[in-house]
Each structure stands twice: as C-alpha cells, then as structure tokens.
Amino acid sequence: MTPISSRPADNWSPLYFLASVGAGGLAVTFFMYLLFWVPHPNATVPVFEDIVAAWGKGNPWQQFGILAAMLGIAFFAFQNIRYLIWNFTKFAEFKKTESYQKLRHSNGETQLLAMPLAVAMSINGLFIVGLVFVPNLWSVVEFLFPAAMVAFVLTGLLALRMIGHFLGRVLSEGGLFDVTAHNSFAQLLPAFALAMVAVGLSAPAAMSTSTTVVGASLILSTFFGLIALIYVAVASVTAFNSMLHYGTAKEAAPTLMIVIPLMTVLGIMTLRQNHGLHAAFEAHSSNIDTLMTLTQFLTVQILFLLLGLTVLRRQAYAATFLTGDKNSAGSYALVCPGVALSVMTQFWLHKGLVAVGLVAKFSVTYWIIVGIALAFQFAMIALVLHLNRRHFAKSASVAVPAE
Numbered sequence: 001m002t003p004i005s006s007r008p009a010d011n012w013s014p015l016y017f018l019a020s021v022g023a024g025g026l027a028v029t030f031f032m033y034l035l036f037w038v039p040h041p042n043a044t045v046p047v048f049e050d051i052v053a054a055w056g057k058g059n060p061w062q063q064f065g066i067l068a069a070m071l072g073i074a075f076f077a078f079q080n081i082r083y084l085i086w087n088f089t090k091f092a093e094f095k096k097t098e099s100y101q102k103l104r105h106s107n108g109e110t111q112l113l114a115m116p117l118a119v120a121m122s123i124n125g126l127f128i129v130g131l132v133f134v135p136n137l138w139s140v141v142e143f144l145f146p147a148a149m150v151a152f153v154l155t156g157l158l159a160l161r162m163i164g165h166f167l168g169r170v171l172s173e174g175g176l177f178d179v180t181a182h183n184s185f186a187q188l189l190p191a192f193a194l195a196m197v198a199v200g201l202s203a204p205a206a207m208s209t210s211t212t213v214v215g216a217s218l219i220l221s222t223f224f225g226l227i228a229l230i231y232v233a234v235a236s237v238t239a240f241n242s243m244l245h246y247g248t249a250k251e252a253a254p255t256l257m258i259v260i261p262l263m264t265v266l267g268i269m270t271l272r273q274n275h276g277l278h279a280a281f282e283a284h285s286s287n288i289d290t291l292m293t294l295t296q297f298l299t300v301q302i303l304f305l306l307l308g309l310t311v312l313r314r315q316a317y318a319a320t321f322l323t324g325d326k327n328s329a330g331s332y333a334l335v336c337p338g339v340a341l342s343v344m345t346q347f348w349l350h351k352g353l354v355a356v357g358l359v360a361k362f363s364v365t366y367w368i369i370v371g372i373a374l375a376f377q378f379a380m381i382a383l384v385l386h387l388n389r390r391h392f393a394k395s396a397s398v399a400v401p402a403e
Helices: 014-037 048-057 060-094 098-104 107-133 137-172 186-207 211-246 253-257 259-281 287-314 317-322 329-356 364-392
Strands: none
Touching: 014 060, 014 107, 014 329, 014 364, 048 060, 048 107, 060 107, 098 107, 107 137, 107 186, 137 186, 137 211, 186 211, 186 253, 186 259, 211 259, 253 259, 253 287, 253 329, 259 287, 259 329, 287 317, 287 329, 317 329, 317 364, 329 364
C-alpha cells in the first residue's frame, strides 16, 4: 500500500528535481522580454546597463515590461535554487534507503538524471540573474565563460556516468530491463539532461570574443548535443514500440512531450553555434536559413504536443493527477513543454519571421504571435503554482511514486 504523508512531496522521488527545472525555465521566459525588447548594442544579450538605459528612455508600457521581466526572473530564479537545494537534501536522505537500491536496479534508475538536468538549468539561470542584476558583469564576462564551461562539463560528465551505470547494467546481462515498463518516453530524460548541458556550453560561442573560447564552446556543445540526439533516437524508437504493445503508462504520459523542450534547447544551441561560426570563423548563414531551421524544430514540437495532449486527454490524466485525489512528481514534467514552446515561439518570431521581413516588429501580427508565447508562459506559471500547492502544502492526498 502506498504510504500516506502529511504532504505528497514527503514521498520523495528524483522527479521532484523537475520542480527546480520548471522554475528555472520560467525565469528564462521572462528573460525573453529583455532579450527582444531591450536594445543592447554593446553586447549580444541585454545586461544591467542596457536595462537601466531602456528604463530611463522607455514609456510606461516599456517600463512595465522591464519591471515584470525583472520581478519574474528574480522570483523564479529564487524558486529554482530553493527547490534545487531542497531536492539535494532529500536525495541525500533517499540514498540511505532501500528504495534507492531498488531504483538503481530498475528501469526507473534514469530518473536520477533529473539531478544533472536541474543543475545545468540552474547554472543557466544564475548566468541570466548575473546579466540582469549585476552591474559591469560584461566587463569580466570573458573570465566567467571558462568557469561556466568547466561547471557544465562536470555536470555533463556526471550525467554520462549515471547513463553509463544504467546502460552497463542492462546491456551487460539480459533480463535486467523491463520492456513492458518502457511504455513511455521516460527513458528520454538522460537525453534532456545532456541537451541542457549542451545548450549551456554553447553560450560562449554566441557571446565570447575569444576565438579559443568560441572554438571550445562549439566542440564541447556539439559533443554533448550529438550524444543527446543519438540517445533520443534509440530510446524513442524502443519506447514507441513498447507503447504500441502495452499502451502508454498513465502516470508517465507527460513524458510524451519531453521532445518539446529537447527541441527548444537544441534549437537555441544551434542558433548560438551559428553565431559563433559567423563571428569567429566567418562561416555565414542567412536569416532565411535560420527561419527554416526554427520552423522545422517548431513543427516537431507541435507534432509531439498534439500526440501528448491526445493521450493525456484519453487517459484523463488531469482529472487523476492534477485535480483528483492522486499526486505524481511526474506532473512537473508538464511544465517544461509549455515553457519550451513559449521560448521557441519568441525565437521563431524574432530570429525568423521578423529577421526575414515576413512580420514587422510591433505590428498586429507580431503581437498576436507574442500573445501565443505569453499564453504558454502564463499557463505554465499557473500550473507551477497549482502543483506547488498540491505537492508542498499540507495535504492528505495519496502520493504515487512515478515509474
């Protein structure tokens, strides 16, 4: 029988690291306001000085947008770190239990990859906090890039070590992987962790003026990004085969949309790499190439959004785990797709449609598309607040550990 706790989060699982990931992702959605609406002529991204200058020259609407962005970044970055620390505390306790040993010898071992995923998200989030709130950061940013790359590489190596333990165990002997329990995209979590490391490693390629740093960024981000893609290809094919045989595991159904955030982080990685290739190595690509690339990524996202929503609706997932009497840590996996679509829509609009002249900036069509991005963002804010209340407030609800 599943134990009843004073609150669902007390029945901890590694998937609670996704609470930290979701909060970090929402901080990024607010950074999009600054990235595309605040002029930053002296840097590739808006920094504290650009924001102050835009505030002084802006009209009330622009000032409102800046204020909303800064408050949103501050709040969700705090939540990101708060839940990361809480999860590490719980993880340290969990490692001493028999449940941890059982997890390490089951399909669910890959849930542990939520930890390096959350760490990589937090490194990205802290960099955004520095850009927005720390004066003169850009003057020392070239010293920060190598340190950030070391942090991301260490996180990536941790992820690879966890993946190696899992694959070494299940591939060295037969009968250690339950194919009947592979009927979801839960096994794509390792790829998501590696992709988050890759997008972080690609940042210096878009921002550094050092050819050496840009080159290292390109090589390292390609290394982890390509491994993520290979893992996606293998795990998704085998998982889809299992789902066709046994149906989709109800509690793991949100993982059907994990491809959506994967496409966003890999899409941003591609944009950053292209910028580095152009600025440092004179390898040029056109705006129309960028539009077509982003459209392809967005198409894949829409496909998996429709697939995921179809299965979730047919299985009455929301009535069971969002508004019903059961709770699942895996519900936090629903946040990442909405956040990813919000961010990708902003990039598709600004780096694609506006850049090639198909949509005029601040036109009616422009604001309609921005409205779609904001709708995804606001919906995910509401979902995060709802999940936090369900899982972290005192409750008598039953907490079902995710598979």
